[in-house]
Amino acid sequence: MQLVKDWIHEHPVADLYTESIRNAIDYVLDGARTGRFDLLSPEVHPGERASVGAKLEYEVLRNFELPKTKPLDTHIADIPVDIKATVGNNWAIPTEAHCQLCLCTQIQLKNNRHRTWLVRAHTSWLYRGKGNKDGKRGLAVDARDNWSIPLYNWTPLPVNxxxxxxxxxxxxxxxxxxxxxxxxxxxxxxxxxxxxxxxxxxxxxxxxxxxxxxxxxxxxxxxxxxxxxxxxxxxxxxxxxxxxxxxxxxxxxxxxxxxxxxxxxxxxxxxxxx
Known part of the structure; x- marks a missing residue:
């Protein structure tokens, strides 16, 4: 965890995440074809908003010049790391990432800001139960607040x-x-x-x-x-x-x-x- 944190902090992490998130939102809105410019607009389906996280993964890989690898999303300092993001309050941690390191980004669209943590997704820190149909489980708030590493403070997200x-x-x-x-x-x-x-x-x-x-x-x-x-x-x-x-x-x-x-x-x- 320390090795991954040190590698990330060699980069302008907040700036790179800001650019990655903005690119992911622009990609989902597809304004050049749709004329949409507000992710919170009723014209945007909730499923499209949720897809920002999937696109963000690839933007983070590109901006940090990281490879796409298995079994998770990438390797940082030769350590497997999963990349997760949410426009809500929690993340869906897949079974392959249980007990693994995860970069967890929270995007608050109404407040135009974002932040990211480095988390070890111990199964004891995930919500109990079988999770959703894919076995994904959310991260307990206490674990996020007390046992993870904030990579940067709340950072403004540029407003279109x-x-x-x-x-x-x-x-x-x-x-x-x-x-x-x-x-x-x-x-x-x-x-x-x-x-x-x-x-x-x-x-x-x-x-x-x-x-x-x-x-x-x-x-x-x-x-x-x-x-x-x-x-x-x-x-x-x-x-x-x-x-x-x-x-x-x-x-x-x-x-x-x-x-x-x-x-x-x-x-x-x-x-x-x-």
Whole structure:
């Protein structure tokens, strides 16, 4: 257990889990096809919410550069480790992971936060009974609180900025008309000052062709009304954002009140920064 903990703490564990969870949620919502952006929406089936944990396993393996191995999910420091996650209050520990080391992540969607423990899933710490039909059993709260190792404290989970839209604004932005460019212009107006990730852009353009091209057109329209739209794919945009104390990453957009009508020249960033 100490070896696994030490290996994990050689990494920016909270940051890597934050990225992994956000990617897993985006994958389940599939906004580019469905136009969905809120995992708590009635449009999302409870089974889809539960599937975040399954996708998270693969995101954790990828971001921590861990192999997919048997009998559990991976090996850390040559020790078998299972990866579990829940959007509720407990985990379903499979029979093969009983008495084994588990990384147990709790995602609180309503509070937009997450945390992860390293747990030895002793059978004496699992709820009594046969468990579900697959033999999976939940972990006793006392065992989690008193006999596990917290890997990081509660950490904020980035909120999809589309969730900040009022119901009225969202209905206009996600309407079939007008075209994408004008609807994305509405988005930039409504979310001025918020960093807008690429996924939010393609969600607004769900089912349509090349929403990022339409975003560039919306950027030009915004410039004519004094709204400066920056994109982290462009070096000039990153420099303008940095001058205002904003760290803009590749794929991220932000609309700001600008002094000029035109945005920065559209120059791609060097390939290694794209």
């Amino acid at each position: 900025p589309l969730r900040y839209l009022s119901e009225e604004a969202a209905s206009r932005i996600f309407a079939k008309k007008p075209g994408q460019a004008k609807r994305l212009l509405m988005l930039f107006r409504e979310l001025e000052g918020h960093i807008i990730p690429r996924n939010a852009i393609v969600t607004v353009g769900a089912g349509n062709d090349d929403p990022l091209r339409r975003a560039r057109q919306a950027r030009d329209l915004a410039g004519k009304e004094g709204l400066m739209v920056l994109c982290g794919d462009w070096l000039e945009s990153r420099e303008v954002a940095a001058a205002r104390g904003i760290h803009l990453r590749s794929g991220e957009w932000i609309a700001l009140k600008g002094e000029s009508e035109a945005g920065p020249p559209e120059q791609p960033a060097p390939s290694e920064n794209r």
